[in-house]
Amino acid sequence: MSALATIGPSAYWYLARGTGAVALVLLTASVVIGILGPLRVSAVRWPRFAVDTVHRDVSLLVIVLLIVHIATSVLDSFAPISLSAAVIPFISSYRPLWLGLGALSFDILLALVVTSLVRRRLGYQRWRAVHWLAYASWPVAVLHGLGTGSDTKVWWMLLLTAACLAAVAVAVWVRIARADPAYAGLRTPAFALSVITPIALVAFTLLGPLAHGWAKRAGTPANLLAKSSPAPVAGERTSSAVDPAAGSLKAFSASLSGSVTQAQLPGGSVVDMHLRLSGGAHGQLRIRLAGAPIAGGGLSLTGSQVDLVADGLPSVMEGRISSLQGTEFVARVLGSSGALTLHAQLQINNQSDAVTGALTASPSGTS
Secondary structure (H helix, E strand, O other), X not given: OOHHHOOOHHHHXXXXXXXXXXXXXXXXXXXXXXXXXXXXXXXOOOOHHHHHHHHHHHHHHHHHHHHHHHXXXXXXXXXXXXXXXXXXXOOOOOOHHHHHHHHHHHHHHHHHHHHHHOHHHHOHHHHHHXXXXXXXXXXXXXXXXXXXXXXXXXXXXXXXXXXXXXXXXXXXXXXXXOOOHHHHHHHHHHHHHHHHHHHHHHHHHHHOOOOOOHHHHOOOOHHHHHHHOOOOOOOOOOOOOEEOXXXXXXXXXXXXXXXXXXXEEOOEEEEEEEEEEEOOOOEEEEEEEEEEEOOOOOEEEEEEEEEEEEOOXXXXXXXXXXXEEOOEEEEEEEEOOEEEEEEEEEEEEOOOOEEEEEEEEEEEOOO
């Protein structure tokens, strides 16, 4: 088995991000089906049992994805999230409110599944009350994603969230328009709520997650903030990785410091480096190398992964190492702002596993 197959924490991080985004889309689909299900246009094309079956299956798929999302978030070493904090709301030391909202949304959906299994014993009225409560899991999940999602500032995630908001809003408006006349008195407040909620979420996004300093205000522990954005030294020149005027990537140089760990696995070794950027730019560089050890030291590379977070970047830049010569490497990383070529020269202390070095980055083509 290749050492890269056990990719570890970084793969968990990608899985957590991916399953979170897909779960939001499927949860939105489930909510829309639940809202519009009773308004079947054609009883022949859309019999009630078919709508109910699709609604149930989509909801169960959401639960499965959320279980994977929670498991990978806990297993990933990027943030200190325990299993208890992932399922018990508001007890986490890492962004307690926003992580707690995710746990609350999951618990509400889980309660719906459990009560559905014992629906006959519970009684229709009690089950229906829990079922209506399940709709609250959607806005709670949206807030969770905006508040603590890794891709909140990325254009495609913002577009995806906006599409989900629009889908639910339109479904609510259609349901209100076709509501039974006996409930006419509820149309105005329901419509007002369906308009105010998206506006409030947009305002929150602009003033919160998209505003400067959100990581600290969201409740990120001080030690993690220090790792990702070390304090500048007196007299030290700092710069952003993005040119504010042009809105594009620019070249920069930075000093590197951090640590390295190595794990022996069947088929080879995996080397992890967690490095902090200081000087010309502030941020964090995560490197993972997989390969077979070679005589005299070093690694015959079979796979790699590089993640870069730096001031001014709207999202994480991801890529691979293209050239490795001893402790010097060249990598290319891609992000929503373009591509960078990274050239790093490292010094590794084999006694303390400390890593220091220098990094230069320059814009490159995205092809």
